[in-house]
Amino acid sequence: MDDNEKKKLLDLFASKLTRAAKMYLENCTRCGVCVEACHVYASSKETRYTAVGRAQNIRRLYEKYFKSSGKVAAWLNEAVELDDEWMEKIYETAYTCTGCRRCMTFCPFGIDTQLIQSIAKLMLIGADMEPKVLSMLADVSITKGQNIEATKETFAEAVRRLEAEVVEKWRGEAGGDAIPLDVQDADVLYVALAGKHSIIPAAAIMNAAGERWSLSYFEAVNFGAFVGHPQKTKEIAQRIISEAERLRAKEVVICECGTAYRVMKHMTGEHPFKVITFVELIARYLREGRIQLDKSKTKGRITYHDPCQIARNGGIYEEPRYILRLLTDDFVDMVPNRQANWCCGGGGGLVVIGEKDFRMKSAKVKAQQVQATHANILCTACENCHSQLTDLNEHYGLGVNVQFLSNLVAEALVQEEAAKPAEEPIPLRTSVNW
Amino acid sequence: MRVTMTDKILYFIMVPMVYLAFAWFLVGSVVTISGVLKAPKLPNTLRIFPETKVRSPRLAAVVDALTLPTVRIHKPLLWFFLIVFHLGVGALLLAHLDLIPQIRVTSADSPHMIGYGAVGVVLTISVLYLLFRRFKTPVREFSVPSDYLLLFLLFCVFLTGDVISWGNSWSPDGFVITKQDLGLYLSSLVQFTFEDPRTVLSGSHYPLVALHVLLANLFLMVLPFSKIMHSFFAIPLATLRRV
Numbered sequence: 310m311d312d313n314e315k316k317k318l319l320d321l322f323a324s325k326l327t328r329a330a331k332m333y334l335e336n337c338t339r340c341g342v343c344v345e346a347c348h349v350y351a352s353s354k355e356t357r358y359t360a361v362g363r364a365q366n367i368r369r370l371y372e373k374y375f376k377s378s379g380k381v382a383a384w385l386n387e388a389v390e391l392d393d394e395w396m397e398k399i400y401e402t403a404y405t406c407t408g409c410r411r412c413m414t415f416c417p418f419g420i421d422t423q424l425i426q427s428i429a430k431l432m433l434i435g436a437d438m439e440p441k442v443l444s445m446l447a448d449v450s451i452t453k454g455q456n457i458e459a460t461k462e463t464f465a466e467a468v469r470r471l472e473a474e475v476v477e478k479w480r481g482e483a484g485g486d487a488i489p490l491d492v493q494d495a496d497v498l499y500v501a502l503a504g505k506h507s508i509i510p511a512a513a514i515m516n517a518a519g520e521r522w523s524l525s526y527f528e529a530v531n532f533g534a535f536v537g538h539p540q541k542t543k544e545i546a547q548r549i550i551s552e553a554e555r556l557r558a559k560e561v562v563i564c565e566c567g568t569a570y571r572v573m574k575h576m577t578g579e580h581p582f583k584v585i586t587f588v589e590l591i592a593r594y595l596r597e598g599r600i601q602l603d604k605s606k607t608k609g610r611i612t613y614h615d616p617c618q619i620a621r622n623g624g625i626y627e628e629p630r631y632i633l634r635l636l637t638d639d640f641v642d643m644v645p646n647r648q649a650n651w652c653c654g655g656g657g658g659l660v661v662i663g664e665k666d667f668r669m670k671s672a673k674v675k676a677q678q679v680q681a682t683h684a685n686i687l688c689t690a691c692e693n694c695h696s697q698l699t700d701l702n703e704h705y706g707l708g709v710n711v712q713f714l715s716n717l718v719a720e721a722l723v724q725e726e727a728a729k730p731a732e733e734p735i736p737l738r739t740s741v742n743w
Numbered sequence: 744m745r746v747t748m749t750d751k752i753l754y755f756i757m758v759p760m761v762y763l764a765f766a767w768f769l770v771g772s773v774v775t776i777s778g779v780l781k782a783p784k785l786p787n788t789l790r791i792f793p794e795t796k797v798r799s800p801r802l803a804a805v806v807d808a809l810t811l812p813t814v815r816i817h818k819p820l821l822w823f824f825l826i827v828f829h830l831g832v833g834a835l836l837l838a839h840l841d842l843i844p845q846i847r848v849t850s851a852d853s854p855h856m857i858g859y860g861a862v863g864v865v866l867t868i869s870v871l872y873l874l875f876r877r878f879k880t881p882v883r884e885f886s887v888p889s890d891y892l893l894l895f896l897l898f899c900v901f902l903t904g905d906v907i908s909w910g911n912s913w914s915p916d917g918f919v920i921t922k923q924d925l926g927l928y929l930s931s932l933v934q935f936t937f938e939d940p941r942t943v944l945s946g947s948h949y950p951l952v953a954l955h956v957l958l959a960n961l962f963l964m965v966l967p968f969s970k971i972m973h974s975f976f977a978i979p980l981a982t983l984r985r986v
Binding site for chain 1: 779787789790791792793807813814817825884885886892968972979981985
């Protein structure tokens, strides 16, 4: 690594030295309380896979380049030179951690490993060592935002093809759009993922509730956050913010995607609209009696995996449990759960990158936790978690049916008109309201 | 009386170095704290959502910082020693302030420090626990030399304090250096008289007191540049998690 390269990487490091980051880097006492918090350590017993172990890779650089003690007596805090070899450690810091922040519930000071990890991710981008698939997907999202006018009609056509499947789940009022787009003054702007699994059940539920909603043109997932690029994260989120502002939406409802929710809710500042998860919206519909569920539709014992970004990092603990109690009489919580729930092992971009071998080994503890519930259905409210849990199910032979919570709800919707079939078939959308 | 080099060194440790150490500590602390405060504030929240019985997040953060609930839940033995240690440090500071005649809270003629020496012993045991656990896996694997050295320095400070507190009563005539003697020494420091402490701290235990003061001076000088600054940052850190 030449001096220019080193300087560039250290400048990137310095750009991340906020007040919080400095406090996190300077005050860890290495007490080791966080050690058992990490699912990777719990599954592998390797101390490099602990919050403190990973943070030390960054802290030792900080000591060397940003602290006087590191210059006077490097040995005191084991300050290290930044070189190519150490960048491998930086990669390990960034991409063996899912950013679940379970360690924050162990650390006496609440040190946020994800924030320290974000320094590592930015340095990797600077060194052109980040997983390229994440950068590429982030760029695709940004390009889509820049060329939305050109892609709108194609998107609308694709959406129209899905409407029949929505109607299969819920027969709406005649004349309504099963998947509305560009609805001005919508009460809900629903931001889905690029896949019908996150659109169809949600559309059926919102239609059943008689919601005035609009589907966003943009996918919720923020690959900029996964790769740790602050500007890209902002640009990707801004597409949705601009759309919500243009439509004057009252609420932006994020589909079952933990990172998307956390970025939009907690990392993009104040907005003229409210940001909630789709799980909260379902719970609200049930509380207000706007939808009803038929318990007989869900067979077998159900357990729920709290997605880290929605539960521990978002505070959504009770809503999914409220929904599940209305879905089944056989719901069993995992142990531990809520803030203490084990991460699935797929966050932080790991599912997207692949890393299947690591993901499976590092989430052994999660598999054991699922197995202990003796559940037939394992449901969750996050795309990443769903993918990872599906892989775990296959790898460890857990024998569970991995489901999205929204899908279970959509399947159990009570069709009030079931006894009296609709007189006219529901027309599908034929135009896009712009 | 002939002033030897040893006398000069002991005087330096007992008087000028104490002022230097305090000044160093104050300047160092200001530099370290302002270095953190000058850094830009993160625009977004870092909070997580732990379940709590305390409704106010800020109050909950203070409770977190002072009672270490996460350690109590996950490492009860460590929590016990940490709480004993931190309470002991508080009691120790109080006991040292109590030595100064102008702010004494206990009876003026009492020969004992607050805690009758037990505070120092409890601290010594606690710091030994904190030190020894660093030699055990997994803590050993991410501990750095400064972790051991700081705890060892604290151990030495406490141990010499214990010896002064307990050992000085071993003379058949009772206390060699009384609480009142130490009070006069501290009083002269507070009043900047620059008097030679030997005039009030007579007896053969004087070098031990000087050793104790030397170690305490070193600790004060190291503190602003060490992780012990968490004593200033614990509440702000806990607030980041809650607010």
